[in-house]
Amino acid sequence: MKKVSGTVRFRDLETGVWVLETDDGRTFQLGGGDRKLMRDGARVKVEGDVDETGMTSAMVGPRITVHRYSFAD
Amino acid sequence: MSQRGSLRGLFPLLVIAAVAGAGFTLAKYREDTRTSEPPVASSEDATRSPMRKIWDWLWRDPEDKQAQNHLAEVPKTTEASESTNEIVVDFVDGTTKEEFDELEKQWGVDLELADQAEGRDSAITVGKYDGNPSAEDALFQKIQENPKVEVAERLVNYQASFVPNDPSYKLQWNLKLIGMEKAWDISRGKGVTVAILDTGISRVPDLGGTKFAKGHNFVDEDSDTEDDNGHGTHVAGTVAQTTDNAIGVAGVAFEATLMPVKVLDHFGTGTSARIADAIRWSADHGAKVLNLSLGGGLRSKVLANAIAYARGKGAVVVCAAGNTGRGAIQYPAAYPGTIAVGAVGPSGLRAPYSSYGKSLTLVAPGGDKRNGDEGGILQDGIVGPEFKNDAYLSMQGTSMATPHVSGVAALLFSEGAKSPSQVEAALIAGAEPLNGSWSEEYGYGLLNAPRSLAALKGVKALASMETVDESALAASLNPRGAAQLHVAEGASETSAQRSPLPGWKPFAIATGLLAFVLLSLRRQERPGLFNVLFHPAFLPAMVLSGTGLFFLAQFVPEGAHAAFVSPLPDWLANIFFGRGKLANPLVYSAAPALAVALLARFWKPVAPLAGGVAIGFAGILAYSAWAKAPALAWLPFTALAVPWLVVNSVLCLLLARALIRKEAR
Numbered sequence: 001m002k003k004v005s006g007t008v009r010f011r012d013l014e015t016g017v018w019v020l021e022t023d024d025g026r027t028f029q030l031g032g033g034d035r036k037l038m039r040d041g042a043r044v045k046v047e048g049d050v051d052e053t054g055m056t057s058a059m060v061g062p063r064i065t066v067h068r069y070s071f072a073d
Numbered sequence: 074m075s076q077r078g079s080l081r082g083l084f085p086l087l088v089i090a091a092v093a094g095a096g097f098t099l100a101k102y103r104e105d106t107r108t109s110e111p112p113v114a115s116s117e118d119a120t121r122s123p124m125r126k127i128w129d130w131l132w133r134d135p136e137d138k139q140a141q142n143h144l145a146e147v148p149k150t151t152e153a154s155e156s157t158n159e160i161v162v163d164f165v166d167g168t169t170k171e172e173f174d175e176l177e178k179q180w181g182v183d184l185e186l187a188d189q190a191e192g193r194d195s196a197i198t199v200g201k202y203d204g205n206p207s208a209e210d211a212l213f214q215k216i217q218e219n220p221k222v223e224v225a226e227r228l229v230n231y232q233a234s235f236v237p238n239d240p241s242y243k244l245q246w247n248l249k250l251i252g253m254e255k256a257w258d259i260s261r262g263k264g265v266t267v268a269i270l271d272t273g274i275s276r277v278p279d280l281g282g283t284k285f286a287k288g289h290n291f292v293d294e295d296s297d298t299e300d301d302n303g304h305g306t307h308v309a310g311t312v313a314q315t316t317d318n319a320i321g322v323a324g325v326a327f328e329a330t331l332m333p334v335k336v337l338d339h340f341g342t343g344t345s346a347r348i349a350d351a352i353r354w355s356a357d358h359g360a361k362v363l364n365l366s367l368g369g370g371l372r373s374k375v376l377a378n379a380i381a382y383a384r385g386k387g388a389v390v391v392c393a394a395g396n397t398g399r400g401a402i403q404y405p406a407a408y409p410g411t412i413a414v415g416a417v418g419p420s421g422l423r424a425p426y427s428s429y430g431k432s433l434t435l436v437a438p439g440g441d442k443r444n445g446d447e448g449g450i451l452q453d454g455i456v457g458p459e460f461k462n463d464a465y466l467s468m469q470g471t472s473m474a475t476p477h478v479s480g481v482a483a484l485l486f487s488e489g490a491k492s493p494s495q496v497e498a499a500l501i502a503g504a505e506p507l508n509g510s511w512s513e514e515y516g517y518g519l520l521n522a523p524r525s526l527a528a529l530k531g532v533k534a535l536a537s538m539e540t541v542d543e544s545a546l547a548a549s550l551n552p553r554g555a556a557q558l559h560v561a562e563g564a565s566e567t568s569a570q571r572s573p574l575p576g577w578k579p580f581a582i583a584t585g586l587l588a589f590v591l592l593s594l595r596r597q598e599r600p601g602l603f604n605v606l607f608h609p610a611f612l613p614a615m616v617l618s619g620t621g622l623f624f625l626a627q628f629v630p631e632g633a634h635a636a637f638v639s640p641l642p643d644w645l646a647n648i649f650f651g652r653g654k655l656a657n658p659l660v661y662s663a664a665p666a667l668a669v670a671l672l673a674r675f676w677k678p679v680a681p682l683a684g685g686v687a688i689g690f691a692g693i694l695a696y697s698a699w700a701k702a703p704a705l706a707w708l709p710f711t712a713l714a715v716p717w718l719v720v721n722s723v724l725c726l727l728l729a730r731a732l733i734r735k736e737a738r
Contacts, residue, residue, distance in 0.1 A: 012442060013396050013426055014470040015303045015341065027397065031340060055348055055369040057272060057304040057341035057472055059396040059403055059428075062370060 005045040017058040033066035043072035159228035164196040237317040246419045247438035256522030262326025262483035268360035271305030273298045274333035277463040279453035282315035288333035291351045298333035308366045310452030311476035325480025349379035356383035361486045364479040365392045366472030368403030377408045384410045389493040391479045393471035395428035402430040416474035423514045433516035435504045437477035440469030481522045495532050502528035579619045583692025590730045598734045614685025619692040640693045663724035666690040670728050684732035691725035694718045
């Protein structure tokens with residue numbers, strides 16, 4: 001389980017992908033969570049599993065499967 | 074004998090040798106890969122010299138006859154052809170009807186205004202004349218000489234290339250950017266299976282006329298390859314959307330066969346182990362092209378091995394560079410043996426999301442929607458909560474760029490490419506350079522379908538001589554370039570992508586040869602080794618032509634192109650014949666040294682410089698022969714390239730000997 005904080009973004013790449021841009025400059029593909037999490041520009045703290053070895057069609061970064069999250073502001 | 078006298082004695086011999094060599098190579102060079110004629114055209118046999126016939130016979134390729142004939146027939150339709158007995162005359166603007174009529178009568182040609190809508194102002198007329206070939210030239214000259222006539226020439230008919238009737242084809246800027254209309258006149262990918270390793274493929278209406286091979290679902294381990302994400306269907310559409318069916322859009326290789334291989338789940342994610350299995354399965358089941366519009370950040374030995382396996386089976390593996398927009402290519406694109414594809418927008422500039430870096434092979438249209446959806450790639454896809462509804466979707470990503478390359482790879486296989494190396498070499502040779510010969514952002518440049526199809530001919534000619542020597546093919550793009558293509562097994566992502574430099578070795582060889590030349594001179598004629606070597610004109614000339622300033626290569630920024638770090642023949646090849654061409658034997662010969670020596674003959678101060686060039690060339694030619702590295706156009710090294718280099722190296726030595734010799738007191 002990994003804890004990261006950052007900003008939720010929608011990127012119009014491939015079929016469209018929600019990402020988490022972390023404060024230390026990494027980009028995760030958002031997985032799990034729920035619809036409320038997917039809000040462009042939202043500042044969040046998330047806890048989830050990061051799959052570093054997986055392959056994706058979005059190719060924006062490793063996928064994080066969110067188990068818990070809270071909005072920072 | 075004086076220096077001048079000795080040169081005079083040598084020159085006839087050298088000139089004969091060089092001219093014979095030049096004649097040979099130029100004759101072959103005219104049949105550059107871009108021309109539409111096959112290397113061996115038997116119809117012209119009667120007019121050919123005996124030497125040329127022997128040459129043609131030596132390099133004939135019986136297996137390729139069919140492909141060659143095909144190539145010979147087809148491009149004609151796209152070329153302009155002169156029509157018989159029709160003339161176009163452009164009159165000076167303002168010429169009156171009366172004047173036309175008067176001149177018509179005088180010439181005996183019935184002229185009509187070409188475009189009535191333009192009116193008389195355009196003054197461009199087209200007419201028929203009596204077909205008497207002997208009087209034709211005189212007639213044309215007479216018309217041209219009239220002061221009222223701007224231009225008179227035979228009417229040229231341009232025949233249109235294949236333009237599909239799909240109504241939204243006009244929105245597909247991406248297909249025009251890579252020259253598909255010309256390419257479709259040559260090939261449409263018939264008989265080649267392209268595996269789409271993705272989220273599956275749904276049989277949307279605009280895939281209705283496309284051929285499918287049996288695929289597999291590696292996510293659920295069954296045979297249901299329906300798309301539950303939308304990605305794979307769109308990607309498959311770029312490769313082989315049903316085209317010229319009066320609905321929707323077109324695809325690159327629409328007569329190719331699609332093999333749906335589902336490796337990504339509903340979320341568009343999959344494991345490297347599953348993808349590795351699918352790669353092996355696809356290659357085993359007859360796929361010649363594997364399209365992997367997917368990627369991840371970590372390397373996996375299992376996946377790398379699977380790619381090597383597929384390549385060994387004769388399949389070419391095409392992978393997306395990634396959408397991070399950063400300077401690191403994702404895996405599997407970054408593995409050796411794959412073709413790594415980046416994305417450009419409609420302007421031909423790198424799309425901001427497209428990952429770049431050392432392993433990038435080339436770029437293709439992937440879309441750039443910053444100015445709206447029309448900048449994306451349009452294909453028939455699926456939408457909706459159940460992913461059951463079809464819709465024409467504009468998407469952007471390196472996933473969209475990749476299937477363009479896969480499609481062209483299918484065209485190349487369909488046109489007779491025999492190995493992944495041939496496909497790769499043709500793709501690279503045909504690519505339109507965008508930022509120097511190779512750069513991290515654009516690789517070898519922008520995919521170009523007709524140019525790659527044309528380049529295939531040269532690549533195949535080389536292969537038939539080499540009896541399929543993969544490393545020689547890889548080297549074909551640069552005389553010492555085997556490592557330039559990242560196909561060599563075990564080459565890591567960080568291995569140099571630039572053409573490898575020969576380094577100090579040619580210099581050592583050249584110095585040894587210089588000593589040998591000096592020893593061959595009589596004592597009175599012999600200058601001291603160091604007097605020669607450290608002459609301010611001799612040494613720089615020798616270094617530049619023999620090795621280049623290779624020691625400065627480390628200071629050249631990544632992606633920049635600096636000719637001076639490589640030996641002179643390499644620059645000459647690049648300047649005159651362009652990168653990505655087979656190295657022309659003419660520049661890897663004594664001819665350039667001979668040219669400088671001729672200058673020295675008439676202007677003596679150039680002699681030390683000419684001597685340096687001659688020794689430098691002797692060194693690099695001898696080194697190339699020794700390294701068994703040459704891949705010269707039309708000269709297979711097993712038979713001719715090495716002797717060619719050795720003979721020319723010796724010629725250079727003779728030149729150098731004549732130039733260095735002191736006048737005997």
